[in-house]
Amino acid sequence: MVDRANRPQAINAPGAAAPGPSVDISAGGGRVAARLPSGDSVDILLYGATVVSWKSNGGDTENLWLSEKAALDGSKAVRGGVPVVFPVFGPPPPNHGTSSLPQHGFARTSRWEFLGKSTSEDAEDPLSVKLDFGLYSSNLSEEARKAWPYHFGLVYSVTLGKDSLQTVMNVRNEGSDVFEFQMLLHTYLRVKDISTTTIAGLHGVTYKDKVLNSTTAAETHHALSIDGEVDRVYASIPQRTTTVLEAGSPRFDVVRDNLDDTVVWNPWAEKAASMGDFAPKDGFKHMLCVEVGAVNGWQKLEPGDVFEGGQIIKSLL
Ligand code: BG6
Numbered sequence: 251m252v253d254r255a256n257r258p259q260a261i262n263a264p265g266a267a268a269p270g271p272s273v274d275i276s277a278g279g280g281r282v283a284a285r286l287p288s289g290d291s292v293d294i295l296l297y298g299a300t301v302v303s304w305k306s307n308g309g310d311t312e313n314l315w316l317s318e319k320a321a322l323d324g325s326k327a328v329r330g331g332v333p334v335v336f337p338v339f340g341p342p343p344p345n346h347g348t349s350s351l352p353q354h355g356f357a358r359t360s361r362w363e364f365l366g367k368s369t370s371e372d373a374e375d376p377l378s379v380k381l382d383f384g385l386y387s388s389n390l391s392e393e394a395r396k397a398w399p400y401h402f403g404l405v406y407s408v409t410l411g412k413d414s415l416q417t418v419m420n421v422r423n424e425g426s427d428v429f430e431f432q433m434l435l436h437t438y439l440r441v442k443d444i445s446t447t448t449i450a451g452l453h454g455v456t457y458k459d460k461v462l463n464s465t466t467a468a469e470t471h472h473a474l475s476i477d478g479e480v481d482r483v484y485a486s487i488p489q490r491t492t493t494v495l496e497a498g499s500p501r502f503d504v505v506r507d508n509l510d511d512t513v514v515w516n517p518w519a520e521k522a523a524s525m526g527d528f529a530p531k532d533g534f535k536h537m538l539c540v541e542v543g544a545v546n547g548w549q550k551l552e553p554g555d556v557f558e559g560g561q562i563i564k565s566l567l
Contacts, residue, residue: 280324282364284379284410285309292381292410297324298358299383299406302331306413306565313415313502313565315440315537319529324361329527330438330537332417333358334406337398337431339513339545340460347430350397354436357404360385360394365405378411387424401425407560413567418507418560423551430550434513434543435561437504442496444535448473449514451492457482476538479518485511485546492540500566506542509559515539 285291289309294301302322304313316330327333336357338348348355365382385404387395401424409416417435441447452469459465460481469484473495492512494502506512515538517525522534542561549557 299362315438327358333436335434339432356394380409400429416562430548446497457484503564513541
């Protein structure tokens with residue numbers, strides 16, 4: 251049996267009259283939405299616990315890119331928003347505990363439970379709402395359970411603040427066997443124009459270039475621009491913050507917490523054209539994936555142990 255002793259409690263039960271942020275749950279819709287009095291909002295599918303919309307700036311600015319052809323009906327992983335990658339990043343390697351899993355694992359294609367919400371008021375972020383989602387080995391499809399037969403509990407917390415979104419993953423080994431995993435938060439940031447978008451905070455960091463046969467190199471740019479397909483795994487990054495700039499002005503700060511790696515991905519024209527769920531086809535001009543994670547090697551979790559890692563994204567408009 252899965253031990254849910256640490257399952258977060260719903261401080262304000264859904265639907266209860268609570269001052270401050272209001273949380274709407276669309277019954278049967280498989281979604282959880284929260285909106286702060288400031289107008290900031292977040293919308294999350296139970297399928298994959300995928301954040302599909304995050305608006306800030308009084309609710310006027312959508313910060314995430316979501317494909318017009320993204321499947322939102324649970325038939326396949328969502329193309330856009332913030333899919334959760336677990337327990338393997340990319341195609342699984344041969345002869346590993348994850349070898350029978352599909353690319354990026356099962357978390358993004360499993361239905362999570364909504365565990366509840368809590369609100370907080372503190373000096374730094376006057377009003378925020380935290381939404382917790384759970385995925386346990388017992389919720390997995392038979393196929394996924396067979397492919398990765400470990401007992402685990404995942405709690406994914408999404409906290410909406412004024413002009414910020416925090417997403418944190420907690421992984422617990424609930425079984426008696428050690429397991430190894432990778433995890434990553436595959437955030438599709440919405441940008442105005444990729445040709446004037448740059449990334450700071452990666453200078454000097456060694457990366458694996460998946461476009462160039464996984465060769466490694468050290469980043470030479472203080473402000474990295476994107477002018478073609480990019481698919482790079484930056485590993486063991488010393489700076490906690492990666493900044494995305496638009497026309498030289500900071501647009502997003504992506505702050506890692508206990509996650510050392512970041513993938514930068516943009517499929518560009520040809521790859522976008524080959525993806526059936528990528529629309530519009532020139533959408534690559536308006537998105538940039540900055541994906542924080544633990545993907546360089548493996549996290550080993552002993553029975554009873556817990557790993558926690560996440561990010562805070564700040565919208566800097
Ligand atoms: C990125 C990978 O994280 O995800 C890319 O580095 C991959 O190699 C991309 O193409 C999208 O993956 P998927 O499975 O959602 O098409």
